[in-house]
Amino acid sequence: MKITNSYSFRGELSVPGDKSISHRGIMFGAISNGLTEITNFLQGADCRSTISCFQKLGISMESQGTCVLVHGKGLHGLQAPAQILDVGNSGTTMRLISGILAGQPFESILDGDASIRKRPMKRIFTPLSQMGADFQCWEPAVFPASKKPAASGCAPFTIKGGKLTGIHYTSPVASAQVKSAVLLAGLYAQGETSVTEPILSRDHTERMLAGFGAEITSISTTASVKPEPALEGQQIHVPGDISSAAYFIALGLITPHSEILIQNVGVNPTRNGILKAALAMGGNLTLHNERTVSGEPVADILVKSSSLHSATIDGSLIPALIDEIPVLAVMAAFADGTTVIGDAQELKVKESDRIAVVTENLTAMGASVTPTQDGMIIEGGKPLHGALIRTHQDHRIAMAFTIAGLNATGETTLDDRNCTVISYPSFYEDLLALTR
Numbered sequence: 001m002k003i004t005n006s007y008s009f010r011g012e013l014s015v016p017g018d019k020s021i022s023h024r025g026i027m028f029g030a031i032s033n034g035l036t037e038i039t040n041f042l043q044g045a046d047c048r049s050t051i052s053c054f055q056k057l058g059i060s061m062e063s064q065g066t067c068v069l070v071h072g073k074g075l076h077g078l079q080a081p082a083q084i085l086d087v088g089n090s091g092t093t094m095r096l097i098s099g100i101l102a103g104q105p106f107e108s109i110l111d112g113d114a115s116i117r118k119r120p121m122k123r124i125f126t127p128l129s130q131m132g133a134d135f136q137c138w139e140p141a142v143f144p145a146s147k148k149p150a151a152s153g154c155a156p157f158t159i160k161g162g163k164l165t166g167i168h169y170t171s172p173v174a175s176a177q178v179k180s181a182v183l184l185a186g187l188y189a190q191g192e193t194s195v196t197e198p199i200l201s202r203d204h205t206e207r208m209l210a211g212f213g214a215e216i217t218s219i220s221t222t223a224s225v226k227p228e229p230a231l232e233g234q235q236i237h238v239p240g241d242i243s244s245a246a247y248f249i250a251l252g253l254i255t256p257h258s259e260i261l262i263q264n265v266g267v268n269p270t271r272n273g274i275l276k277a278a279l280a281m282g283g284n285l286t287l288h289n290e291r292t293v294s295g296e297p298v299a300d301i302l303v304k305s306s307s308l309h310s311a312t313i314d315g316s317l318i319p320a321l322i323d324e325i326p327v328l329a330v331m332a333a334f335a336d337g338t339t340v341i342g343d344a345q346e347l348k349v350k351e352s353d354r355i356a357v358v359t360e361n362l363t364a365m366g367a368s369v370t371p372t373q374d375g376m377i378i379e380g381g382k383p384l385h386g387a388l389i390r391t392h393q394d395h396r397i398a399m400a401f402t403i404a405g406l407n408a409t410g411e412t413t414l415d416d417r418n419c420t421v422i423s424y425p426s427f428y429e430d431l432l433a434l435t436r
């Protein structure tokens, strides 16, 4: 795929439904009684992996466009899977489903693609083992033909659920996936379960589980859940994904003569770091029509071309924009001054090592970038030139560098654009519709 900088971008769009909320809608619907109806569901490859895993656990679902009906079977209605649960590229599927499987009276085997097999799962094995579940990792090179035990802390692995005991877990990382896995296991445990994080991560699990009827409370960075709730199916309208909106925010800000209205975007305060960072960089960005939909704050975001300047992005802002850092780094390359991104070591264990991969690709385009242990330093304001972008099959790298290429001189080529199906299958159509 080749990209050049001959356009400005004007008009309105709605980005697809939020990935985190779409996953949770399927999972929580599956373990609730009766029907859950999800509208504006994200039909991306990751959320489809969640659907397929729950089908293997005996849940029936119907899908028409972006509407999904989940026929929930209650907290104890899942069946032992006859096949491996393949999560594809999806860390959210693997980590959250493990929390649910920890409470089941059967064994399940989880696996996924080459990227997921490298991602750390010890972070969920530790608390879920303390609660009473058992894990065994397998040597990936010979799996599934042969099951050779491995001490990798990574997929593929078998999880043996059982009788769980509630714990109080102090998580070393601010991770909504870890927090959610423990809270979901807590639904099946004896006694209360709570999780304290170093910084509050996205709180969709807390908000949505409460909506399904769980007894769940949050005080500051601690969330607690009581066991054996009677969860009831819900109607959920998924807001647009701010992580997908971020590409159009960056595009509108850095491309001259552009003005983009992004409608129906989830602006949950645990997710809206990109808005704060863009404003701190001098971006002309305003929120309109603020409202609450299915328990989540939603707004329309108007972005106009701006002269950006550098900022320091670190501390408690990081969990609220962790997935947006690749495109934020692109914005920083177009901003005057030196932007420092810190406290973001989690970037190393995403779909790719995003510190290394962002550095590699921005450098290929002529930017001055220094990778650090927990982020990067970007000296902005130098014009970028087109280059061959190596996406490492990471959807967020492909989309972030498409935005960079649209503002660089010459031609930019992505080695793979298909990975955008993970979170935003219609990204290129939506982009094209805004070209002027």
Ligand code: S3P
Binding pocket: 019, 020, 021, 092, 174, 175, 176, 177, 178, 180, 201, 202, 322, 323, 346
């Ligand atoms: C997610 C949590 C974040 C985020 C991921 C989605 C979720 O991961 O990066 O894309 O839906 O809970 P971590 O929990 O690893 O920070």
